[in-house]
Amino acid sequence: MFTSSLIPLVLVALPMALGVPIRKSGFQSQVIYQSPNSLFLENIAVRADSNLLLTSVASPTLFTLDPTTINGTLDAVHTFPNATSITGITEFLPEVFAVAVSELDTTTRRTKPNTTVIWGVDFSTAEPQTLGRLPGNASANGLATIPGHPDVILAADSNLGVVWQVDTRSGATRQVIKDASMLPNAPPPALGINGLHVAQVGNSQFLYFTNSAQGTFSRVAIGVEMGVVKTAAEIQTLLNLQPDGQAPDDFVMDPQGRAWVAVHPGALDLLSVPRNGNGSWSQQTIAGNTQGSDPGLLQATSAAFGRGSQKNALFVTTGAGQVVKVNMGV
Ligand SMILES: *[C@@H]1O[C@H](CO)[C@@H](O)[C@H](O)[C@H]1NC(C)=O
Ligand SMILES: *[C@@H]1O[C@H](CO)[C@@H](O)[C@H](O)[C@H]1NC(C)=O
Ligand SMILES: *[C@@H]1O[C@H](CO)[C@@H](O)[C@H](O)[C@H]1NC(C)=O
Ligand SMILES: *[C@@H]1O[C@H](CO)[C@@H](O)[C@H](O)[C@H]1NC(C)=O
Numbered sequence: 001m002f003t004s005s006l007i008p009l010v011l012v013a014l015p016m017a018l019g020v021p022i023r024k025s026g027f028q029s030q031v032i033y034q035s036p037n038s039l040f041l042e043n044i045a046v047r048a049d050s051n052l053l054l055t056s057v058a059s060p061t062l063f064t065l066d067p068t069t070i071n072g073t074l075d076a077v078h079t080f081p082n083a084t085s086i087t088g089i090t091e092f093l094p095e096v097f098a099v100a101v102s103e104l105d106t107t108t109r110r111t112k113p114n115t116t117v118i119w120g121v122d123f124s125t126a127e128p129q130t131l132g133r134l135p136g137n138a139s140a141n142g143l144a145t146i147p148g149h150p151d152v153i154l155a156a157d158s159n160l161g162v163v164w165q166v167d168t169r170s171g172a173t174r175q176v177i178k179d180a181s182m183l184p185n186a187p188p189p190a191l192g193i194n195g196l197h198v199a200q201v202g203n204s205q206f207l208y209f210t211n212s213a214q215g216t217f218s219r220v221a222i223g224v225e226m227g228v229v230k231t232a233a234e235i236q237t238l239l240n241l242q243p244d245g246q247a248p249d250d251f252v253m254d255p256q257g258r259a260w261v262a263v264h265p266g267a268l269d270l271l272s273v274p275r276n277g278n279g280s281w282s283q284q285t286i287a288g289n290t291q292g293s294d295p296g297l298l299q300a301t302s303a304a305f306g307r308g309s310q311k312n313a314l315f316v317t318t319g320a321g322q323v324v325k326v327n328m329g330v
């Protein structure tokens with residue numbers, strides 16, 4: 001299914017650049033925003049000027065928050081029509097963000113058929129544009145870009161266990177991959193593939209993804225051939241999160257190839273692999289805890305690195321309406 005020119009056969013090596021040392025004592029974190037009505041915050045992206053963009057599954061409005069103030073205000077960027085929810089958000093060109101907008105059935109907690117629209121929000125133009133619509137029962141949770149391919153948006157379908165491709169120029173959508181490692185292992189509202197991100201490893205690009213219900217972190221080699229996204233046959237499960245019952249949500253990859261993962265019920269975990277690229281991935285709790293009993297990090301949903309004046313911080317959103325700033329030091 002995949003040409004060797006795109007994906008070399010050797011997939012195991014994960015070369016690591018010199019990394020930021022990780023203090024054993026843990027990282028300092030602070031709740032910089034608490035929604036007064038505990039609005040469920042779902043996903044986060046960061047603009048170059050350091051402002052945060054926040055989505056909620058309980059609102060059709062894309063919000064912005066100034067991370068330099070404590071308990072600032074959620075200001076509306078845009079409210080999307082015929083929608084109740086926004087899930088993933090990703091920047092695919094400088095200052096141009098794709099967001100996954102849909103109508104949620106509040107009884108079944110599933111996305112209503114034919115309602116998932118990927119919109120483009122370009123901060124240099126007034127009105128958001130439709131980039132593409134997902135077909136039938138498809139839904140979108142996390143969104144991702146492929147470095148070097150701004151014409152492609154990837155969407156994680158947590159219900160069908162699928163990764164969708166949306167062509168931002170033609171609006172065409174197609175299924176990239178459907179796999180057991182992406183399916184929920186329990187009936188709705190259990191979620192399968194949730195966060196997804198593409199990272200460069202040596203000469204290859206890999207799609208990393210979490211599966212919330214299965215508690216796994218996995219990857220598959222990925223590439224684009226003539227505008228069509230293709231993945232390798234082999235999907236590697238890198239880690240089963242511990243203890244059982246931890247549900248990884250969205251995450252961010254750092255330049256050293258490590259994943260900073262928002263984990264339910266209430267932790268930020270760092271997943272990393274030893275420098276030589278062999279050996280197994282390990283899991284370390286950076287903030288919150290595995291019981292979800294830290295009031296400073298409840299129902300972690302996504303994570304993103306700060307930019308501009310906030311570049312030494314990592315921001316975590318939570319289902320309890322929090323934005324938590326984690327100080328990365330340096
Ligand atoms: C932020 O607001 C919440 C209520 O919305 C409040 O409980 C909390 O103490 C405030 N934090 C600070 C640092 O003022
Ligand atoms: C919203 O839904 C209405 C009724 O189905 C439809 O007429 C309208 O075109 C929709 N608007 C958008 C922007 O999709
Ligand atoms: C979704 O759209 C497809 C194609 O237009 C249509 O066949 C199907 O009936 C629609 N489903 C619902 C539930 O409206
Ligand atoms: C869409 O989902 C509904 C409800 O779960 C199901 O009855 C229907 O068969 C599904 N349609 C397709 C095309 O999978």
Ligand SMILES: *[C@@H]1O[C@H](CO)[C@@H](O)[C@H](O)[C@H]1NC(C)=O
Pocket residue numbers: 276277278
């Ligand atoms: C990784 O493991 C493989 C197979 O066990 C071995 O051939 C290779 O030399 C190892 N690489 C490093 C960098 O240790």
